[in-house]
Amino acid sequence: EDKVVQSPLSLVVHEGDTVTLNCSYEVTNFRSLLWYKQEKKAPTFLFMLTSSGIEKKSGRLSSILDKKELSSILNITATQTGDSAIYLCAVISSGSARQLTFGSGTQLTVLP
Amino acid sequence: KAGVTQTPRYLIKTRGQQVTLSCSPISGHRSVSWYQQTPGQGLQFLFEYFSETQRNKGNFPGRFSGRQFSNSRSEMNVSTLELGDSALYLCASSRLREADEQYFGPGTRLTVT
Secondary structure (H helix, E strand, O other): OOEEEEEOOEEEEEOOOOEEEEEEEEOOOEEEEEEEEEOOOOOEEEEEEEOOEOEEEEOOEEEEEEOOOOEEEEEEOOOOHHHOEEEEEEEEEOOOOOOOEEOOOEEEEEEO | OOOOEEEOOEEEEOOOOOEEEEEEOOOOOOEEEEEEEEOOOEEEEEEEEEOOEEEEEOOOOOOEEEEEOOOOOEEEEEOOOOHHHOEEEEEEEEOOOOOOOOEEOOOEEEEEO
16 A cells, blocks of 8 residues: 655744755555645645656755655745645556555644 | 636535535546545545546545546535545546646535534
């Protein structure tokens, strides 16, 4: 059974800080890893990382996939209060079951 | 481009009743997946539809079912509702069945009393 573990479960920082969120996974036949941001609504897609695309960056957010360590990190630099949300990591394994298996998420709170 | 839409947004039902939720994917997207989100279990996969066929099903009882129409719109049905079915039900669409990027709708908040 595929498994995704995120850490920390929650994090409180001040505006301007840099944060690193962690995601580790155990899946059979890894295919891709996705990061989502969830505020009080639906998850919003951030990045997808695969064996052929292990690093993504968009503005202050960046993510790296470590295929050897079976993990990924999501970095947010110069945090803003608008970054406060739950950050979800999900993986897809290849094969017949192409469903997202989610971690429990990291609750990030950015204080002014 | 309009995003994924779900109706209704909120729903209150009584134990034993049944409910039908609707999802319209992003235009051009043909794959629709459904997820249940609860505080205790997080986000869990229910099923995936592509070309009107259920391709995958998660570990949920048979009371949970769904279908997809020729225009890619999808519905999910829960029969004989239980208190534990109270959750946020999210629909996600992707362009192709093989496309891993999934985009979520706003969800339907179901409360079972």
